[in-house]
Amino acid sequence: MPELPEVETIRRDLAPALIGRRIVGLDLLWPGTLDRPSSRSQAEVLLAGQRIAGLRRRGKYLLFDLRSGAILVIHLRMSGRIGLVAADSPEPPHLRARLLLDDGSELHFIDMRKFGRLYVLAGAGELAELLANLGPEPLGGSMNLASFRERLSIRRTRLKALLLDQRFLAGLGNIYVDEALFRAGLHPLRSAAQLDDREAARLYEACRMALTVAINNRGTTFRSYRDGWGVRGGHKELLLVYGRGDEPCHVCGSEIEKVRIAGRGTHLCPVCQPLEPHAPASVATRTRRVAEIDAPYVATSEAAGSSQG
Structure with missing residues (x-):
């Protein structure tokens, strides 16, 4: 499943090309892709003739802000991908929808597995309802170390399950939970509430x-993920565990087990x-070694939290 780094990479790729473009049509090849509204005709009314005013990310969701105030939301789920192509491009396998x-x-x-979804929402109220259960952005200004410690301290959940829970943090999935726990030197079965201040930090x-490192390497491709231009991510060979x-x-x-x-x-x-x-001593050794591995990929790090909505 594309996680925060993959969705953020796609957002950065597509934003310059899409902002200012006008939508002239929605071609829905598999009706199940459209989650909201309940009918294609309602979605077309909200989309037709609208210019794309902005492209944001919230957790693993892509948010296309339209000039009217309507919002197109895309969730890639397990195997979904999106890309911008010329009109005369051949139709790829598993094409479920296209925006003209x-x-x-x-x-x-x-979307090969048909789990991905499109939501065409009338405005900010419907968006707030859709995303109501998402936790804070790991890279955004809504979370700092103090609030993170506080959120950990009241949970007795084991770390792996907690970090996968989108209500705790938005955007982490199986890949980056494993990577984060290794970087922190914490076993996935440790209880969140039992971490001391140094471990929480x-x-x-x-x-x-x-x-951040995964974003700088344009995401991780194992099977289906491609960036906004159809290129595989570069982070797979740099995964730690x-x-x-x-x-x-x-x-x-x-x-590695x-x-x-x-x-x-x-x-x-x-x-x-x-x-x-x-x-x-062992913490210091691991931290130093991981920093050496990261060094080429963090020197030009961007502030990745700026896209949250």
Whole structure:
């Protein structure tokens, strides 16, 4: 599933090309793709003739602000992807919908598994209702270390399950939860409420860094993800634990394990992420080694939280 870094990469790619363009039509090839409103004709009324005024991201959702105040929302779910193509481009497999634009280009929504959804909303009130259960943005100004610590302290949930919960933080999924927990040196089965202040601070920074580095590498492609121009993300080869089961840990050389936690395949280093807290020396060693790995990819880091809505 595309997570925050992948959706943010798509947003950054498409915004310059789409803002100011006028929508001339919606071609819905699979009706189930449209979640709201209940009929295609209602969606067409809200979209037709409208210019795209802005393109935002909230968690894993893309938000297209229209001049009228209406909002087109796209959630890619498991296998969805979107891309901007010329009008004469061949129709790709699994094309579920396309937005026709005034310059002849088309925004394609492709989804092999048909889990992705489009929402055409009349205004901010409907958007607030749709996104009401989302937690704060990990990279946005609505969350700082103090609020993160407070949110952790009242939850007895295990860390893996908590970080996957979009009500706690918006945008993290299986890939970047595993990456963040490794960076923080925390076992996925640790209880959130049992973290001390130093551990909470490590996890806060680890979540932010895991996402920032992935954005700078334009996301992670295992199967279906492509950026706004149809190109694979560059972050897969730089993952620290996710997808690296049985391979050596980049920090200590131990074998990365893949286990099942919170119903999800979970990757961890049993040495770097013990169930018992680390000694300070081992924390410093891991932090230094991960910083060395990150160094080429954070020097030009952008402020990725600016797109939230």
